[in-house]
Amino acid sequence: MPEMKTYEGGCHCGAVRYQVETDLAKVVSCNCSNCSKRGLLLNFVMPDRFTLLSGDTDLVDYRFNKKVIEHLFCPSCGIESFARGRKPDGTAMIAINVRCLDGIDLAMLQTIPVDGASS
Template sequence: MGAIETHRGGCHCGNVRFEVETDLARVVECNCSHCSRKGFLLTFVTADRFSLLQGEESLANYRFNRRVADHLFCKQCGVESFWRSVKPDGTKMAIVNVRCLDDVPPGSFTVTLVDGKSR
């Protein structure tokens, strides 16, 4: 762990496919109402480290709360494999569901608990 590697991933049906560069040094499990319901394990990268390879047209958008995040899920299979957001300073981010990466088995990384519920 620690080295930045390129991982591929996507939704369940295969319509949505992406590539992400991340070191998986900090995989986040958040207890907010949204993340806990979906069971996300997340890695946060700047948008330039994320490429959607296919499936833009398959994505539907769910927005809630402050509506700064585009929670994109596949219209076919319902899986939210990543979302897009913008930090207060304007930095574009991609937030990737580590559970949707092809080559990253559960237990191969350390999970950091984040208290998103209280924010």
């Protein structure tokens, strides 16, 4: 049973750092063109569970397809450590790149395949 924990994470060079409270119960492996190229493993949280500690003014916003998701990457190291988006009903969501969390054992995570390429 996954437990609620506070994780810290960020980009590779350390410019972007954040804190997030999540249980990592659902980690999504999406096959859309952006996720598959970047190897993103995503966990979605409500914005009030997410605190950006540093790097806010540095982030570069990349958008494609419907352009509703802000794929935010660090201009120094190129890592997309999180994204800002909305659910179909308009609720704001944060997508955490689980690979960017400190001390995560990726082999212990169960990932859920999502067919983003067809949607």
